[in-house]
């Protein structure tokens with residue numbers, strides 16, 4: 329049976345919730361077009377998240393890996409085009425680790441491209457009226473770190489691997505910030521998975 333590994337992250341930087349992890353938990357155990365979804369919440373920490381991803385790939389041998397993260401300030405579901413070989417963020421991860429100007433894999437390629445059909449995903453999600461667009465930067469924090477690691481671990485295999493950032497949830501503490509409700513995001517990610525399976 330086709331196995332999909334779907335990951336999200338736990339809350340970070342003082343936020344109470346992270347929709348990416350909630351989406352992964354919500355979809356854990358469901359079937360999409362005959363494929364089984366394994367939904368897992370990763371810690372928002374550079375080393376622990378990358379290590380857990382390694383273990384999950386070994387354990388589940390998935391055919392598809394879609395990692396999700398939250399990008400505060402975004403208003404759309406955004407499939408990421410490229411991961412870069414850089415950890416560089418002002419904020420600490422959940423292990424207290426602050427990284428500046430630090431390569432993820434010294435000597436590794438500067439960038440690795442998503443192995444998903446990012447435009448097809450964005451188009452399919454947008455077609456049902458959910459805002460979606462291809463993104464050209466996953467940042468240089470834990471999301472990009474996991475994305476870069478994922479593409480390295482699955483390079484040379486047939487695994488379809490990629491990353492999608494989702495907006496923040498509506499939050500009274502950030503009344504002006506763009507947001508999307510969880511049900512809409514779950515629907516959008518389900519459509520993204522259907523599109524990946526059909527490609």
Ligand code: PCA
Nearest residue numbers: 337372397398469470471
């Ligand atoms: N977003 C952060 C890390 C965890 C998450 O959900 C990021 O964009 O790097």
